[in-house]
Amino acid sequence: MESMVLTPRLACIASLIPQGARLADIGTDHGKLPVSLLLTGRIAAAIGSDIREGPLAHAARNAADYGVSLSLRLAGGLDAVQPEECDTVSIAGMGGQTIAEILAAAPWCEQGQHLLLLQPMTMIYELRQWLWAHGYAIERETLCREDRRQYVVLSVRGSAEKKELPLWQCAFSPALLQADGAKDYLKALLTREERALEGMQQANAIDKARLDTQRCLVMEIKQAWEGLQ
DSSP, rough: OOOOHHHOOOOOOOOSTTTTEEEEEOOOTOOOOHHHHHTOOOOOEEEEEESSSSHHHHHHHHHHHOOOOOOOEEHHHHHHHGGGGGEEEEEEEEEEEHHHHHTTGGGGGGOOOSSEEEEEEEEEEHHHHEEEEEOOEEEEEEEEEETEEEEEEEESSSOOOOOOOGGGGGOOHHHHHHHHHHHHHHHHHHHHHHHHHHHHHHHOOOOHHHHHHHHHHHHHHHHHHHOOO
């Protein structure tokens, strides 16, 4: 049977999963990521978890059609996954706050024995802030483009030193600055945040603390971008 074609975003995540991993794919939807990896022999075993019955039924059909064994769980987050069942966890296609809530409900992720691959759709600054505050190290950030949007995949592991940082210092990590395409990504980020700052400055009423935070954010991104020139 032909291999399963992944979108660029899912293909990026797939490329970061270690050979022979035991994967728990959270929010698996139709199970395309684990099915593809099982089909190519990249991973040894996989769990697909989702809160919706319809997508899980589709994932079961995909697994059957491609002749792979995929354990499916109807549950929220990691509620139906035991730590000994996996060594790699992928959580993609959700907001950063939701990802943080999933990890908070599974404190075993903090122990550092599991590689976490996180792809937030929104609130990435807040996710980095939460990760650092709870002792997670961002070991790598990988950029990929799908259609006209650029996505970031964070490779994260627990059991690191906890650090409290203001949100404006969480627009990027040292790992992001090492990523292919970091210069262009930061330029686009800077343009977006400068526009937001301009809008705030033109507003009739704006909280001074918010305005100061936005100025700090713009300066932080600009300095990082200039450092990559």
